[in-house]
Amino acid sequence: MRAPETTFSYPYPHPAVTADVVVFTIRDGRLSILLIRRANPPYQGDWALPGGFLDIDEDLDACAARELAEETGISGVYLEQLYTFGATHRDPRERVISVTYYALVPQDALATPRAASDAAEVGWHAFDDLTSLAFDHTEIAEMAHRRLVAKLDYSTIAFQFMPEAFTLSELQCVYEALRNQPLDKRNFRKRILSLDLIEETGRKRRNGKHRPAREYRVRHPKRVEIIK
Amino acid sequence: MRAPETTFSYPYPHPAVTADVVVFTIRDGRLSILLIRRANPPYQGDWALPGGFLDIDEDLDACAARELAEETGISGVYLEQLYTFGATHRDPRERVISVTYYALVPQDALATPRAASDAAEVGWHAFDDLTSLAFDHTEIAEMAHRRLVAKLDYSTIAFQFMPEAFTLSELQCVYEALRNQPLDKRNFRKRILSLDLIEETGRKRRNGKHRPAREYRVRHPKRVEIIK
């Protein structure tokens, strides 16, 4: 932290710049996002997206990744720039330009959110149950959702929600949660397998008193490709 | 303009924010973009995208539209936010975050670019012939191009290049210039007409010593819809 008497001066007014992140996962078959309850004004007590101010010598992507790690303990996940919001009075304190990102966290993820150092409340919320968020964060979350759903159809982005090993039924659940509609099992498996993006691990998953399912893994887990 | 002794101070460093615009049109069947030759350092004499600093009480979209109008005389065209570039040393003077946009200008457009008040050189350049631009503007232009080509397939964005009245052959030329490949005339017309987005004006266009072409207009010229 800087000494309080230090200031930074410019010949023209400059806005502040933040990176804010919409963190998605699938929990119990429902699309959910990670929110932080604000400890201070403005919007004290409201839920908000994780994020924070850009360091002056830090790239935008790095800022988003750092804020995500600091505030939620999540790192190493898929992170993509979404859109930049800068309406003049979106933050009552000063002019703030928010460069927003969205992140996708694998289902299982040990990624149980750890509270930030300042012990703010952090938690997953089903996307469909969102009440209104701080600032313009509701609008941001909705745009992230539209982008995510759109990308389902022409990229391999859904695999970013999967753990290292998974079954085809689990993968289908993810697609169904995102599209909010049931899919035909045979058509789904046919299409996914024809893409040749996943392979069998050779193991089986026993998940109850019924036939066990084959386990699969993604061939290139970090890659998000455009398909079709 | 402000008095030079005025300064603006903040307890933390703030970056500058600009809006820069990739302006596309189709000229002589070739995709072209509008560039400005820089009159001052850095990159003096190089070609750059139109754009400039955000006013502190101005929305981002308004800034892009204003800079476009001021520097090129173009207004009232399709304008969409593209991506935000903020690498730490992309501008040698100070930390600058560039919120980029792309604009589409109708073919005919009286939109002959008028030079800005400071009489900088402004001109159209075929996209395929671009040499390297100032700052990271080459990268920005390439991303805008990728976005534009992608949107061709799932939106009605191409109509933004068309004048009020046009022929199907002209429309096909636009698609061919953007996709950089010839299209089958019959299949093209079948698909376009089946979308029910254009209608005949009733007039014909005489364009030489051959059969005249029917004129069409877009039903909702300002609307860009997602199709399929």
Add this chain to the structure above:
DNA sequence: CTTGTTTGGTGTCTTAAGAACACTATGGCG
């Protein structure tokens, strides 16, 4: 006024992709 040249305008068949649809297989449990 006939002919040639140039671009405008049209339909059918083939092929590929997506949608609909129902039964057998395997393991756990009682």
Add this chain to the structure above:
DNA sequence: CGCCATAGTGTTCTTAAGACACCAAACAAG
């Protein structure tokens, strides 16, 4: 050993996309 729950598998039909060739209208030239 029989029941229950989820895993796994092919075919048919429908729809969209791609390939492909000729006649029409205006003008110019002779």
